[in-house]
Amino acid sequence: MTLKNFRFFFNNELTHLYPKTEIDAFFFRVVEDKLGFSLMDVFIKGDSIINNLQLKELSEIIKRLKKEEPVQYILEKTEFYGLPFNVGPSVLIPRPETEELVSWVIQDIKSQEQSISIIDIGTGSGCIAISIKKNTLNTNVYAMDISIDALKIAKENMKKNEVDVTFIHQDILQLTKLNRKIDVIISNPPYVRDLEKKEIKNNVLTNEPHLALFVSDDNPLVFYKHIADIAKNSLNTNGVLYFEINQYLGAETKTMLLDKGFKNIQLKKDLFGNDRMIKANL
Ligand SMILES: C[S@@+](CC[C@H](N)C(=O)[O-])C[C@H]1O[C@@H](n2cnc3c(N)ncnc32)[C@H](O)[C@@H]1O
Known part of the structure; x- marks a missing residue:
């Protein structure tokens, strides 16, 4: 999956739980921490491929966000x-x-x-x-x-x-x-x-x-x-x-x-x- 598509997926999964601004804030934090993409990268490297192992880890994070666990506890920082x-x-x-x-x-x-x-x-x-x-x-x-x-x-x-x-x-x-x-x-x-x-x-x-x-x-x-x-x-x-x-x-x-x-x-x-x-x- 590309970074751009993953952003779309991330939004869709959380949209019923959080306002858009909060979902964006989670997204930027998570992809920076787990994939090393800066805010700028998210916009200019949208075609980067996220591999299956990374997707698995990111899906676990989405699951925890769905349970309303604070993103700071999920990333432990x-x-x-x-x-x-x-x-x-x-x-x-x-x-x-x-x-x-x-x-x-x-x-x-x-x-x-x-x-x-x-x-x-x-x-x-x-x-x-x-x-x-x-x-x-x-x-x-x-x-x-x-x-x-x-x-x-x-x-x-x-x-x-x-x-x-x-x-x-x-x-x-x-x-x-x-x-x-x-x-x-x-x-x-x-x-x-x-x-x-x-x-x-x-x-x-x-x-x-x-x-x-x-x-x-x-x-x-x-x-x-x-x-x-x-x-x-x-x-x-x-x-x-x-x-x-x-x-x-x-x-x-x-x-x-x-x-x-x-x-x-x-x-x-x-x-x-x-x-x-x-x-x-x-
Ligand atoms: C509101 S938190 C503040 C934590 C941190 N200083 C901050 O500002 O984010 C209150 C802290 O007081 C500690 N605490 C609660 N009861 C206490 C007690 N009887 N003696 C000493 N520390 C206590 C808690 O473990 C907690 O870490």
Whole structure:
């Protein structure tokens, strides 16, 4: 089959499930990864032949896309902050909103001349910790997660991106303070309430780790309150705390931080205009 015909087939197979723009995005990703064709190649090398072995592998991918498995899990990779990351079902697929949080932190710290220490709590794929380390000088970066499987992937990503991050296996809810003083704490903890499950896309609900996503309706800020307490006990003077937050809980998160005595609290919206991140000083 030619590449051109395969594109037609790929579209036909998925058209009842996804919008055209998404099918195109999957197609370009899949043929680049599995056949080595760039976006440009797709248009100028349409007569290239896809052999039977390749077709077999591509058909398996179509089958998985039909089951609404995220393409990032199928290809076992994604990009975050312009860097390559491995992903699998034990880690959340990094989101663009989180890139905005990382960008905020990097802007704030990149002109620092003294060495500073940073911890990413709930690191998952390691995307926050690794992209901060990759884009800053003089930083000692630590990253923590409760999931051993997630930490395994995060360590692969550290090697892939040729940086040094110290990973710690720890349930954050069992800690009252970190075992070293730290300058910056950053966290994108689980924050989706059970009541919001109905807003969540089926492919997220079925495939992404619930441990990374959900909190109970009656205590949705459980991680934020706990990490804020840890921050009070562990941040150095002038230390900073950054969170990615639930878009519906911006005001509550800000009030909680004020009540705990944090200062200079800044709530920031993401590109979609939703309250998505917050920064506070000790
Ligand atoms: C929303 S995900 C964020 C992952 C990654 N930092 C990102 O931004 O894509 C939350 C992470 O917190 C971890 N986590 C959940 N409960 C935890 C706990 N009690 N202690 C430490 N980490 C926890 C999950 O395993 C998951 O990796």
